[in-house]
Amino acid sequence: MITLSINGVQRSIDLPPDTPLLWALRDGLGLTGTKYGCGIALCGACTVHVDGQATLACVTPISELAGKNIQTIEAMAEDATGQKVQAAWLSLGVPQCGYCQPGQVMAATALLKHNAQPADADIDKAMSRNICRCGTYTRIRAAIKQAAGELENAP
Amino acid sequence: MKALVENSGADSDSFSIINVSRRRFLKSLALGGFVLAGGFPPVALAEDEPKKYGADAMPHGWVDNPLVFVAIAEDGSVSIVCHRSEMGQGIRTSLPLVVADELEANWLHVKVVQAPGDEVRFGNQDTDGSRSMRHFFMPMRRVGAAARLMLETAAAAQWRVPLTEVRAELHHVLHPASGKRLSYGELAKAAAKLPVPDRESLKLKQPEDFRYIGKGEQLSVDGRDIVSGRAQYGIDTRLPDMLHAVVARPPVMGGKVLHYDAAEALKVPDVIKVVEIKSSPLPADFNPLGGVAVIAKHTWAAIQGRKALKIDWDNGPHAAYDSAAYRTEMEAAARQPGKVVRNQGDVDAALNSAAQRLAAEYYAPHLAQAPMEPPAAAVRIVNGHCEVWACTQAPQLTRERVAKWLDLPEDKVTVNVTLLGGGFGRKSKPDYVIEAALLSQAMHGQAVKVTWTREDDLRHAYFHTVSLERLEAGLDSRGNPLAWLHRTVAPSIGATFAPDSKHQIPPELGMGVVNVPFAIANLRVENPAAEAHTRIGWFRSVSNIPRAFAIQSFVAELASAAGRDHKDYLLDLIGPARRIDPREISDSWNQGESPEIYPVDTGRLRRVIEAATDAAGWGRDVPKGHGLGLAAHYSFVTYVAVVAEVAVDEEGKLGIPRVDIAVDCGPQVNPERIRSQLEGACIMGVSLASLGEIGFKDGAVLQDNFHAYQLTRIDDAPREIRVHLLPGSDYDKPLGGIGEPGLPPIAPALCNAIFAATGRRIRQLPIKDQLRKD
Ligand code: FES
Ligand code: FES
Numbered sequence: 006m007i008t009l010s011i012n013g014v015q016r017s018i019d020l021p022p023d024t025p026l027l028w029a030l031r032d033g034l035g036l037t038g039t040k041y042g043c044g045i046a047l048c049g050a051c052t053v054h055v056d057g058q059a060t061l062a063c064v065t066p067i068s069e070l071a072g073k074n075i076q077t078i079e080a081m082a083e084d085a086t087g088q089k090v091q092a093a094w095l096s097l098g099v100p101q102c103g104y105c106q107p108g109q110v111m112a113a114t115a116l117l118k119h120n121a122q123p124a125d126a127d128i129d130k131a132m133s134r135n136i137c138r139c140g141t142y143t144r145i146r147a148a149i150k151q152a153a154g155e156l157e158n159a160p
Numbered sequence: 161m162k163a164l165v166e167n168s169g170a171d172s173d174s175f176s177i178i179n180v181s182r183r184r185f186l187k188s189l190a191l192g193g194f195v196l197a198g199g200f201p202p203v204a205l206a207e208d209e210p211k212k213y214g215a216d217a218m219p220h221g222w223v224d225n226p227l228v229f230v231a232i233a234e235d236g237s238v239s240i241v242c243h244r245s246e247m248g249q250g251i252r253t254s255l256p257l258v259v260a261d262e263l264e265a266n267w268l269h270v271k272v273v274q275a276p277g278d279e280v281r282f283g284n285q286d287t288d289g290s291r292s293m294r295h296f297f298m299p300m301r302r303v304g305a306a307a308r309l310m311l312e313t314a315a316a317a318q319w320r321v322p323l324t325e326v327r328a329e330l331h332h333v334l335h336p337a338s339g340k341r342l343s344y345g346e347l348a349k350a351a352a353k354l355p356v357p358d359r360e361s362l363k364l365k366q367p368e369d370f371r372y373i374g375k376g377e378q379l380s381v382d383g384r385d386i387v388s389g390r391a392q393y394g395i396d397t398r399l400p401d402m403l404h405a406v407v408a409r410p411p412v413m414g415g416k417v418l419h420y421d422a423a424e425a426l427k428v429p430d431v432i433k434v435v436e437i438k439s440s441p442l443p444a445d446f447n448p449l450g451g452v453a454v455i456a457k458h459t460w461a462a463i464q465g466r467k468a469l470k471i472d473w474d475n476g477p478h479a480a481y482d483s484a485a486y487r488t489e490m491e492a493a494a495r496q497p498g499k500v501v502r503n504q505g506d507v508d509a510a511l512n513s514a515a516q517r518l519a520a521e522y523y524a525p526h527l528a529q530a531p532m533e534p535p536a537a538a539v540r541i542v543n544g545h546c547e548v549w550a551c552t553q554a555p556q557l558t559r560e561r562v563a564k565w566l567d568l569p570e571d572k573v574t575v576n577v578t579l580l581g582g583g584f585g586r587k588s589k590p591d592y593v594i595e596a597a598l599l600s601q602a603m604h605g606q607a608v609k610v611t612w613t614r615e616d617d618l619r620h621a622y623f624h625t626v627s628l629e630r631l632e633a634g635l636d637s638r639g640n641p642l643a644w645l646h647r648t649v650a651p652s653i654g655a656t657f658a659p660d661s662k663h664q665i666p667p668e669l670g671m672g673v674v675n676v677p678f679a680i681a682n683l684r685v686e687n688p689a690a691e692a693h694t695r696i697g698w699f700r701s702v703s704n705i706p707r708a709f710a711i712q713s714f715v716a717e718l719a720s721a722a723g724r725d726h727k728d729y730l731l732d733l734i735g736p737a738r739r740i741d742p743r744e745i746s747d748s749w750n751q752g753e754s755p756e757i758y759p760v761d762t763g764r765l766r767r768v769i770e771a772a773t774d775a776a777g778w779g780r781d782v783p784k785g786h787g788l789g790l791a792a793h794y795s796f797v798t799y800v801a802v803v804a805e806v807a808v809d810e811e812g813k814l815g816i817p818r819v820d821i822a823v824d825c826g827p828q829v830n831p832e833r834i835r836s837q838l839e840g841a842c843i844m845g846v847s848l849a850s851l852g853e854i855g856f857k858d859g860a861v862l863q864d865n866f867h868a869y870q871l872t873r874i875d876d877a878p879r880e881i882r883v884h885l886l887p888g889s890d891y892d893k894p895l896g897g898i899g900e901p902g903l904p905p906i907a908p909a910l911c912n913a914i915f916a917a918t919g920r921r922i923r924q925l926p927i928k929d930q931l932r933k934d
Contacts, residue, residue, distance in 0.1 A: 021429050024460045032404060032458035037396035038389020040581070042532050043614045044463075047866040050532060078389030091387040095379060098832055101248030101840055103386030104532040104581025110387055129875035136866065138532045138582050139248045140843025142877040144836070 007067050011036070012080040022068035027051045029067045030077060038078035038107045042136065049135030050104070052111040053077050059115035061134075078107035086156065087114045093152040101139035109135050113149050122153055213754035215295035218284035219556070224299035226307040226356060228281060229259060236331060236345030238265045243275035243282035244292040245553050246382065247531075247580035247587070248840070249899050250833035251292050253380045255300055258829060261372045262304025262365055264328040265344070272381045277555025277575035287553045288588050288698065289752070290796035290897025293829055297895055305362040307351075314350040315342050330371075367891045374889060376832030382579065394551030394578045395536035399607035402538060403432060405599050406462040406611060408469055409451035409620055412859030413694050414442045414476035420452050424468035430461035434469070435602045437595060442477075443659045444695045446561055448595045449620060455599060459611050479859040481693035483626065486856075487523060490628035490649045490690060494521060498647055498688025499663055502674040502746035505682030510643035514634025518721055522631070522710035523924040524907075526854040527624035528861075528869060529699050533581020534617040535592035541566070541605035546573045550593045551580040558590040562597045584844075585698040589622050618869050619861040622697020623854055625650040629673075629710030639722025641733065643682040648673050650706065651692035662689040664703070670749035672707035672795060672904065675742055677760045679735025685746070694856065700844065701900035704795040708904035709849075709911070709925065712791035716912045717921065726790055726912065727773050737763030751797050757894050758797045764824045765794055767886060768801035771822035775884050776803035785809060786817070789913025791905040796897030798825040802842075802909040804878075808917045812931035816846060816878040816910070825896035828888035835883045838902040842881050845906025847872035850927045 008017050011034065018024075018033050027044075030036040030053075042050030044063045051062040054076040081087030090113050093099075100106045109132070116123055116131040123131065128149055137145070215222040223229075231239040240256040256272045259265075275282045283299070308328045315333035316323045319340055326333055332341045372378060385391040410416055422434035432455050439450025454465035511517060537550035539562075546566055552558045555575045563570045580587055596610040612620075627650035634643040652668055654661035664687050674685050699705070719729035739759040742750040750758060769792050782788060785808050792801035801822045807815040821838050828834055851870040855862040863869035911922040914931065922930060 020458065020460070024458075028458055028460040031396075032460070035398055036389075037392070037398070040393075040533070041395065041459075041611070042534075043866050045614075045865055048532070048614075082388050094387045095383050098380065098383070098836060100380065100383055100386045101250075101836060102246075102532065102580060102582045103248070103382060103391055104393060106386050107389045125879075133873045133875045136532065136871050136873060138530060138584075138844070138871060140840035140847075140872075140877070141836075142843060142872075142874040143839055143879075143881050145874060 007071065009067060009070050009075060010073065011075045012077060018067060020067065023066050025063050026053065026065045026067055026070060026075070027062040030062060036077055036079055040104055040107055042105065049112060050108040052108040052135065054111060054115055057115070057118060059112050078111055081110060081114060084114065086117050089152040089155045089159070090114045090117065090148070093148040093155065097144050097148045097151065099141050099144040099148050101141055105135060105137045109137065109145055113145070113152070116149065117153060117156060121156055123149065213752060215284060215299070217752055218286070218295070220279035220284050222295060222299045223281070223283035224302040224359070226303045226310070229300070229303045230263065230307045232344055232348040232351070234345050234348055236269055236343055238263070238270045238344065239273050240270055241273050241275050241282070243285050244296070245285070245287040245555065245577055245580055245583065247287070247553065247583035249292070249837055250380055250830060251287070252382060253378060254293060254830040254833055255296060256381070257372045257378060258297060258300040259304040261370055262301045263308050264330060266331040267372060267378055269331060274577050276577065277559040279556035285555045286557060286588065287583070288585060290899040290901065294797070294895045294897055297829060301364055302359060302362055305364050306357050309357050309362060310351040310354050311344055311347045313354055314347045318342070318350065367889060373829050374827070374831065376830050392578050393533050393581045394538070394549060395533050395581070395611060397538035397549040397578065397609055399538055399540055402607035402609055403455050403457065403603060404459045404462050404611065405453050405455045405608050406459070406466050406613060407437065407451050407453040407595055407616070408466050408471055409449040409616065410439060410473055410475070411619065412475040412481070413444060413478050415439070415479070416450055416474050416476065417452060418472040418474045420472070421470040422452070424470070425454055425465040428461055428465040428468055430457040431465040432456055433603070434465070435599060437598055444656050446557070446589050446591055446594070448591045448598065453595070453599055455603065455608060463613065475859055478693040481856045481859040483525065483855040483857070486626065486693070487628070490626070491521060493688040493690060494628045494630035494647045494649045496688060498686035500684060501669050501687050502683065502685040507643045507645050507682045507684040510682035511632065511634040511645065514642050515637040516635040516639070516721060517632065518635070518718060519630065519632040520714055520717060520923060522629045522706070522713060524627050524706040524709055525852070525925060526626045526694070527699055527848055527852045528618050528621040528854050529584035529586035530617060530869065530871065531580070531582030531584055531586055534612040534614055535587060536609065536611045537593040537596040538607060538609035539593070539596040539600040540607035541600050544568070544572060546597060548573065548575045548593060548597065549578055550575065551578050551587055552590060552593060553580065553583045553588040554590060558593050561590050561594055565594050566597055566601060584700040586621055589697060614866065615864045618854070618863050618865065622656065622695045624699035624705070625652070625696050625703065627706040629706055631710060631714040633714070633718055635718065635722060639724060641680050641718060644678065644680045645684050646673060646676070647686045647688055648707070649688050649690050650703070651690045651696050653696050653698060655692035656696050662691055663687050666749040668703045670742070670747040670751065671703035672711065672793060673703070675745050675747040675760060676711060677740055677745070677762050677765060677794065678733045680733070693859065700841070701795060701903040704793060704900070704904040705848070705907070708791060708793040709907045712793065712905065712908035713911050713923070716789070716915065727769065727778055730790065730792065731766060731769060734762050734765055737766060753797055760794060764799045765792060768792060768799045768822040768824050771884050771886060772801035772803045772820050775822065775882060776805070776820035778803060783807070785917055787913045787915065787917025789909045789911065789916055791908035791912060793901070793904040795901045795904055797894070798823065798896030798898065798901040800901050800905050802905040804906070804909040804913045806910060806913040806917050808914060808931055810933070812933045814850060814914070814927065814931060818880045818882070819878045820882045820884065821902065822884040822886065823902070824886040825898055825901070826888055826893045827891045827895050828885060831885055834885060834898050837898050838883045839881045841900070841902030842906055843872060843877050845903045846878060846910065849907035849910050849925055850876070853926050
């Protein structure tokens, strides 16, 4: 039994220690907002935050996470930066099928927490781990800039 | 009625009326007479039956009964059923918007309910061919208008005033003379007791009165759920006591398990059971591939268990399939005469008399759809009733096939349609859902979810065909084309359903090869034979991809051979504005649409070319290493032209600063989602042109995840995509498709731009490192 701090709540998980966080979240805890896309760190669909860092849950075994603060997409509506990102995503109509978008929102939120005014090159660097098969990249870029503007104006 | 309310979760039956003959509103089964063949609808018509087109020609056609699609609760909330699958195109927003507009409903009080698979009740549900809006715009308008008329009739009766004195406005019915008003919630019960009005008595709105249609102001109904992680895709399905399965499938089409050893797999913690799924004989059809399934308490254990399986395969008759060798075969076929599928004038004589002859061959590889959500489905069987949750583009086909495999009547199978994390044609094929049904059956009805890993998705897609397009032209002394000879070689989708199918079927020929709208006197299209060695299926825009690539590249090659501007040359080739009957150019398919209503309109094609080139500043000076490239293509009854600007740096790295896309799809229901579809098609087109390739060796797929099958990421995507919608406010004009037509012109526009920038002509996709300088 491993205990993890997920979205501010201590959760016990009865899964083998080598289980990737992705499957622990999805199958163990029913937090299905974190998506499977490739399983081997190639697509970003499973992006979560571990101690504030964008982390790929599909290659992070739960045994490595004791004592760390894990945040998933389900907590972003309560997160000041996450809210701005979600609002920008909606107002620009970023999602198509939406399947990659929890990962995109998590990656963008982590980016903006570390770099409030990212340049295009910063966006390329931070977001190129995340694949969108529907092709929403131009709107993702615009939405990150819009969210950055909102954060700058926020009191 | 009742069943709908329960199945769909609509929360009110107060609008339900029982004593109305449904016959008046349902296209009867007799109208069908059609069977699904070759994955494409149509086909066998009784001799005396007039030919049917559009939604009419689809299995179960269309339904416009308001009782099936609308429920109004006494609190005024309106539930509208969406019967088409949502995979990113926005149909769950756009179709209900059409109903809400005619209904004069306040969109804020509308909720959308997803229909389960039931074509008899809802009309055709197979979401492909870019036809949801094309086929259901008018039926959904009638649904809304009929419900509005019933509410108005109820109010007039209550006030004892003539119907002509009342009108519906934003969720209320008003009687202006007296100033009385009643809300839809207050009227719902009384309206529900009225008969559904005849179609002929409906008054549709005038377009200037539309509130929502054509505006594109409504957020996607699923947007908030998506960005907060609440949206439910097939892979997210969770049921009580559900087990998780992954399947080891035969690596080669037509292969099967010789024997297997599950001992090590069963030692993996949390693995519960290992089950063999029998392979079916070819043709592949929609059958599950067979193999060995590992069933576990969670997905990770199932994946680990599968790794521990030892399986010996019989690889069957296609074990020698090798993409490199097959390409050589296709080239040889393309250099010999083949089955003539369109012929006008005397091509051979014209070629012989030409001042200049040019020939080029264009190769495009297999592709996998690779939706970000791989195929997944969950099934349980309770008291002889099978319940399915699946990300499926084909709810009805899925229902029919699951019933057949489980030997149940169709009414004992419920197919709940989840959101799809992308489809692109892959999820039109229910093989993965049948797997889940068989495994649930093997577990005595316990819920089982089958998840395809990315490796499974890439190895076992229904692949986009591989193709060799050979074009030859003869030019006169001024560079004008006298003759055009096109040989198209590609294994056919038909082979997935009929093993001896070596020639392309009419829908494939009608995707940009026989229906090329060029004004050339001598023109012949041939289709040499090609055998399929893997499951060929439809991929967003299907055969239009290689045809647009070849034809639009070749026209640019001819223009430069003639020393002419590409745009002028293309317009001359298309010739004057005219409406071409598709039958006159050997296109018997015409996207399944009426040739009278949907001719090939070269005027519209010309206009998108003018619009895209104007917007892009065609002919403008560009920085060193940059180039502009043009391509235009007509598909799914929509006209698209693209101008791409590329930047190729010293090392040969390709950048795409800007793409201009002009579109004429006729009337536009949700322009905002149209733009988003075209942006997405552009990026998918860039991805397949620059990186996309599935190859085979020893019969098996070489690429198994995104390192090998690469997709374009944000850093290599076009920096700016400008979509130019040609005015689409004439709602009497027929609608065009939107999901697919944006894709085909992207690859040739890019390759033509690369030629302008570098002088390098790309005739083989993907571009990959062909530009690299070492
Ligand atoms: S699922 Fe983790 S990166 Fe793809
Ligand atoms: S929105 Fe569909 S994969 Fe990104």
